[in-house]
Amino acid sequence: MATLIAVLPGDGIGPEVTAQAIRVLQAVAPGHDLALEFAEGLIGGAALDAGEPPLPPATAKLCDSAAGVLLGAVGGPKWSDPEAVLRPEQGLLDLRATLGVFANLRPVKPHPALLSASPIRAELLADVDIMVVRELTGGIYFGKKTRSDTDATDECRYTVAEIERIVHVAANLARARSGRIVSVDKANVLETSRLWRQVTTRIMAGEYPDLELEHMLVDAAAMHLLSRPASFDVILTENMFGDILTDEASMLAGSLGLLPSASLGVAGRGLYEPIHGSAPDIAGRGIANPCATILSAALLLRHSLDCEAAAGQIEQAVFRTLDDGLRTADLAGGAASASTQEFGDAVLARL
Numbered sequence: 001m002a003t004l005i006a007v008l009p010g011d012g013i014g015p016e017v018t019a020q021a022i023r024v025l026q027a028v029a030p031g032h033d034l035a036l037e038f039a040e041g042l043i044g045g046a047a048l049d050a051g052e053p054p055l056p057p058a059t060a061k062l063c064d065s066a067a068g069v070l071l072g073a074v075g076g077p078k079w080s081d082p083e084a085v086l087r088p089e090q091g092l093l094d095l096r097a098t099l100g101v102f103a104n105l106r107p108v109k110p111h112p113a114l115l116s117a118s119p120i121r122a123e124l125l126a127d128v129d130i131m132v133v134r135e136l137t138g139g140i141y142f143g144k145k146t147r148s149d150t151d152a153t154d155e156c157r158y159t160v161a162e163i164e165r166i167v168h169v170a171a172n173l174a175r176a177r178s179g180r181i182v183s184v185d186k187a188n189v190l191e192t193s194r195l196w197r198q199v200t201t202r203i204m205a206g207e208y209p210d211l212e213l214e215h216m217l218v219d220a221a222a223m224h225l226l227s228r229p230a231s232f233d234v235i236l237t238e239n240m241f242g243d244i245l246t247d248e249a250s251m252l253a254g255s256l257g258l259l260p261s262a263s264l265g266v267a268g269r270g271l272y273e274p275i276h277g278s279a280p281d282i283a284g285r286g287i288a289n290p291c292a293t294i295l296s297a298a299l300l301l302r303h304s305l306d307c308e309a310a311a312g313q314i315e316q317a318v319f320r321t322l323d324d325g326l327r328t329a330d331l332a333g334g335a336a337s338a339s340t341q342e343f344g345d346a347v348l349a350r351l
């Protein structure tokens with residue numbers, strides 16, 4: 001029986017980049033005895049335009065029955081009226097919550113051929129290999145919101161159980177890496193951060209005494225990510241800090257268009273998406289960088305289909321394409337040597 005992959009192209013450049021990732025998945029599957037079947041669903045602005053809620057019930061059902069979900073991006077100026085009741089982003093948040101994918105893994109490892117594409121000096125980047133573990137289904141993203149004519153509130157709430165489970169994810173990853181975790185919070189100001197710090201300290205001391213834990217305030221972490229990025233290994237943090245720090249960290253790699261992510265829950269099924277957004281300014285022009293989405297497809301093979309060999313094959317093909325000098329516009333300014341489709345072609349040729 002074929003393995004079902006749900007594909008949610010979404011908005012902006014989402015459809016362009018997911019199309020390349022699907023081509024790559026289709027190309028590697030036979031060599032690894034994988035029979036993959038793809039089914040598309042609506043999400044975000046594309047769903048709103050079709051008269052559906054941002055996460056249509058049919059899409060939620062499709063994703064629930066799939067082995068893995070590959071998502072492009074959601075959002076865009078067309079749907080960002082501050083008065084709007086329904087927003088594309090809500091579809092993504094609902095999907096993350098529905099699938100229970102509380103652990104968002106965002107690896108940041110600058111590719112040697114791209115060190116000059118980063119605004120950070122190359123000598124600071126050579127040894128950078130960071131795994132950001134972002135809590136994805138709690139915190140201020142999911143708290144109660146209120147709005148009146150004169151004020152607005154967003155509640156930030158974390159439970160002990162939510163913190164415990166993400167600490168275990170980070171600790172298990174750290175064990176397989178250098179054994180060091182930096183937990184990022186704002187414990188000098190936020191009560192949720194003080195709870196985060198307390199729970200993290202307890203779990204780490206009690207169950208992972210072999211690992212090294214350091215607490216860091218988010219403002220300092222933002223600075224150290226630029227001044228000494230190679231000193232980080234696993235970064236463990238809450239939902240909103242993880243969102244912000246990973247956009248910052250993408251500049252170490254050279255472009256937001258390079259970083260993939262895997263969102264995992266307790267089941268094997270995961271949600272895989274580039275960390276970038278829908279990039280409405282370049283949508284429809286065929287110039288978006290498909291790397292982040294292709295690499296997210298590799299993570300899908302690794303984490304949800306348990307197919308390390310196929311995942312590695314895709315990653316090597318992407319890296320060789322970069323080594324051979326192909327550059328989409330985000331990495332080359334005016335001197336791009338590949339369109340989205342041409343980059344996809346080049347990866348296929350190197351598989």
Ligand code: IPM
Pocket residue numbers: 074075089092093243275277
């Ligand atoms: C991300 C994105 C999303 C987030 C948006 C689109 C809701 O920025 O995945 O990083 O904030 O989580």
Ligand code: MG
Pocket residue numbers: 243244247275
């Ligand atoms: Mg983000």
